[in-house]
Amino acid sequence: MTAQNLLVELFVEELPPKALKKLGDAFASVLADQLKAQGLAPDEAVVTAYASPRRLAAHVTGVLARAEDKAVSQKLMPVSVGLDASGQPTSALLKRLGALGTDASAVAGLKRAPDGKAEALFYESVAPGAALAAGLQKALDEALAKLPIPKVMSYQLETDCELPGWTSVNFVRPAHGLVALHGSTVVPVKALGLASGNTTHGHRFEAAVSPVVLKDADSYAVTLQGDGAVIASFAERKAEIARQLAAAAAKVGGGCQPIEDDALLEEVTALVERPNVLICEFEAQFLGVPQECLILTMKANQKYFPLLDAAGKLTNKFLVVSNISPSDASAVIGGNERVVRPRLADAKFFFDQDRKKTLASRVEGLGKVVYHNKLGTQGERTERVRAIARAIGQQLGGDVLAKSADTAAQLAKTDLLTDMVGEFPELQGIMGGYYARHDGLTEDIAFAIEDHYKPRFAGDELPRNLTGVVVALADKLETLVGMFGIGNLPTGDKDPFALRRHALGIIRMLVERNLDVPLGSLLSTAIDDGFGDRFDADVQAQTHTSVATFLFERFAGTLQEQGFSAPQVSSIRFDTSVVLTDVPKRLQAVRTFAALPEAPALAAANKRIGNILKKSEGDVSATVNESALVEQAEKDLFAAMQTTVPAANAKFEAGDYTASLQALAALRAPVDAFFDGVMVNADDPALKANRLGLLKQLHDAMNRVADLSRLAT
Template identity: 70%
Template sequence: MRTQNNLLVELFVEELPPRALKKLGDAFAGVLRDQLVGLGLVDAASVLTAYASPRRLAAHLTHVSAQAADRAVSQKLMPVAVGLDAAGQATPALLKKLASLGADAAAVPGLRRAMDGKAEALFLDSNAKGATLAEGLQKALAEAIAKLPIPKVMSYQLESGCALPGWTSVSFVRPAHGLVALHGDAVVPVEALGLQAGRETHGHRFEAQRDPILLRDANSYAVQLEEEGAVIAGFEARRFEIARQLAEAALSVGAGAQPIDDDALLDEVTALVERPNVLVCEFEREFLGVPQECLILTMKANQKYFPLLDAAGRLTNKFLVVSNVRPDDASAVIGGNERVVRPRLADAKFFFDQDRKKSLASRVEALGKVVYHNKLGTQGERVERVMRIAHAIGEQLGAASGDHALARRAVQAAQLAKADLVTDMVGEFPELQGIMGRYYALHDGLEHAVADAIEDHYKPRFAGDALPRGPVGIVVALADKLETLVGMFGIGNLPTGDRDPFALRRHALGVIRMLAERHLPLDLRALIGQAYAAFGAPKAGDHPLADPTEALEAFMYDRLAGSLREQGASAQEVEAVLAPAPQRLGEVPKLLAAVRAFAVLPEAPALAAANKRIGNILKKSPEADAHVSELLLKEPAEKALHAAMQEVVPTANARFDAGDYTASLQTLAALRAPVDAFFDDVMVNAEQSDLRLNRLGLLMLLHRAMNRVAQLERLAAA
């Protein structure tokens, strides 16, 4: 019976990069387990626990065997005709092959014959001894280290008494100083990064009760580290403890107080501390006159603090610090953090005060000196293009809604939308672009709709982000994203694989969402054309801009298709709806619903198959046109189909034009019987050319009628 026990492996290192810590911990433990499973040392009931703290990566595995079970191995040698001569004796080739595998002629009688394709081959069957844990863990550890997603590798020399020629250099994410490998209470003799495994580890730099810590066995790891080393080793356990302390500290400040909700910040702080201790600090109230976004960002980005908000979501003058020490008197730690944050907040106040001394409008000229792209000119030139696009879109939407001031407001917002890029605050905190533009626009006395649009024209910034809050913001956001898409596609700067430095996929989805979710009466191809026209004729020396309409439209539909599939639509449904390239994207959800309702009708499979057949016929008949002469309808079945179409198609078209796509498709279901009869009884490719063309014309009219809502042939079974 194989001996099983729990396994603990730890790499003790210098402080790991905090933003990569969780990923490093999960990868180290996951690869280690997968390798041991592959070697047969871990069974299906095994439970993996990953540990990751600023100075350690570790994994705990249950049900790990001291030695894997032996396994049967079958090795193909060669065809029988090559390995045995006419007398059935081994050929030199077979003996040579056996020797290379550690066997000799004595193994020949025991070789197994079996068919391998069309020829019979010889196989050598044997038992391979299962790997010992020491052997398997050595391989698994090497693989786990090699596969770590290290953001940046460091090279360092192994510790030694003096610098001597021939010192060994090691490359790892950070210098490693300890290796633990325990199977139960026994040390597994493995090595990694120049370190020999043992049972010693280290706790908190300043607050450990003893150093080093001698681990009793694999199961005591987390408990001993916490009790003797003042370290919470598990990333999730430490994160939970920090979240608990943050909520508790906020409650102590007052009812309704809450720390800012930021998972990325919580993850980063979890990766920075080993023994979290949340403390309440505060700053002077005078700083609350600065926009809270500025203060929140400087506290989060520079100091990793958690700002405290009141019940209404407004910033208070208190903030929470996650300290890595727990002194009896925390006043020195609190005072130190308050002193550190004060100059940061003073800088933000200074930038805000200085920026407001100049209007946004006065900064527009400076954008002409800021390079946007070497083939597309400056930010100033880009602003001019966005203004032209915004004017065209604003005119269309304004006419449709009766808001005759929409175009004027949109052009004004587009002109000022990038002006905050040349302010001190955005220069220091680029994440505040748009946000600061809104504050400065309001300070300049501009309309709220214009100020909101300046902030909102960047939206949606990510999946699930809110759309711009008003029509002016929608117009400017569309103009800004279309200018980027057309410009980048026009110079051939397209996304490739995972690379998308100008976020063109995100911009495309933003345009799609605004058109679809706001049901805007705008045609996609016309929008792209307006954006392309805004670039105008290239000046002397300018880079020529190719017309990107076809490629960009295909790109947009591809993004839309992916989005619809993510929302649960089938590939067939999406292809059917998007194949006709619907220009009003706000209609796509209704088209999709119509296709789904049609697909469950009993007539749907036959009509979809017929539509596919008609499409194939028409592809081979370029001479056909959509025209039918009743005088040339000879067969009863074609007369019946024509008569049915005369009755059904106008009704279906009227319902389509009214936007009732479901009813339009369901009306066409009545054509199933005459369509089936037509294909059963009528020869389309008649020898008489006028009859053939007339029948092709009838099919073309039918094909057009059936494909107004969606390309039904996409629903046909393969």
């Protein structure tokens, strides 16, 4: 059968911009998958998704007008059930054949074959291939049903019948047109009360003709761009906007660049069909407002692209992506400049008003803001963070760091009460830093206030100074301990308090800042200093254990993402005494050791030793009476350990874990010989105890860096 390319387009009213790309991809992929499943499109068919503000479309190559017939083999029943002793069909078999549209005449043609349990009867037939009209209807229905619609709306269509009436339709937006072309032939399908055709509509204002007639499936994108003034491809439209933004910035000069924001670029791509980038500007007086405020209001409220100079500072010029291309764009430019001016004026007003009160004067107001009904107000939370920050600061830097961390922690949340953060919650912390400088506080404190939310997401930068790290640790530890303490734990798909993100932030700060402090000590500090008067002893103990486990699980996942294998990660003994900054060094040593030729044998021996020690009665003492060694193999192992183990321990104490494990590789031969020639569980209790002591010494030495038995396969 001759294959031709297929084009399906659904023309609708303006789709939600943040969901457009996902809707377009889902529509095309489900439609194509359904066609492939019915044999109407080959597995290697090329699928192209189109999505613009007013259309979803898919182009699929190599689609058949009718799928090929398919041989079908249906299992009916066991032979013993379908045929009697004389080989005649039973009533059960005849009934089953009748259900398939045949009769006793088909019995002779039934196939006998084993089905894994017994011999069964199979009815073989040929299923006619699906016709494109029926197959596409099924695929289209499935594609619409599976669209990831953020919110469904209901609208009315006039019923197409002799009696006037209305029917309700549920879809993301009202649909007004349906195109289905197989080559140049219209495929008769229906969807959302619409019948398919070969016409669509272009740009609302700039289309050359209306409606736009599509000659065939392959001319869709070209015809729509030429006659309809629409770039149908989301990716092409996005690339065109990026190109125009760069060109406009170059035209402004001075090394200006549009702000990089892929989410904004995608949203704007979903808002326009024929992009036209224009250069606008605002009064330079607004540049006295923190640039984060101006950038946010232009991006969030107006979908503009602010221009930054070569030094990364905001200029008073910005770029607008218009959906029209008039010969004289001055009216469009002027309109956008008028629209943005009140937004910037509001930001300036908020900034000026906020600076009339110091951050310190706002501390008392935090006591009136509820944080959580089981954990009190923001004021109470601030006191907990202060106590934790003081204790951590004392551990890491003494009185000076403890004092600066206390000051920053006291003021860190006060910008929540400012007008600017009330309008733009995304600026919390950032505005606190600006207001701290205005109040005459040091840069150290200002940076700490600004940075204490960091890292806010994967790949985000860490706080810039140690005071900020201490306050950020205290803030995140307080959140984790508090939420775990009241049983407010994250589930598989819900984490409303971002506890996983807080855990990863703590891990990153401890590891990347090389903070030599045991995790258990930090948790004890957070629980004792922050919640000692709120949680009883049992809750404190349970919280300590559960938060530690939660952090270790996150850390293990992070390490595997960095390329360490699961056995390597599991070899590290995660307990509350561990210093997290030490773990990557140990893992690197384990990875290097695992590459040695001696590693498999030593790992297997280590596992064997561990099992022997576990099965022994009572605690095994790591003491050896050299004179009680009998077999030559145990004497040789003891002798080898006298030089190898001290060398490995010396490297371990010096922090050179790789060299420590490499030194132990020399024990492979004497360990192998020991297990080949020595009976550990000797009949003589004294001899047995001495050999267990030797193995205990060896086990302790081998597992200082990591549990090498985890590497055994």
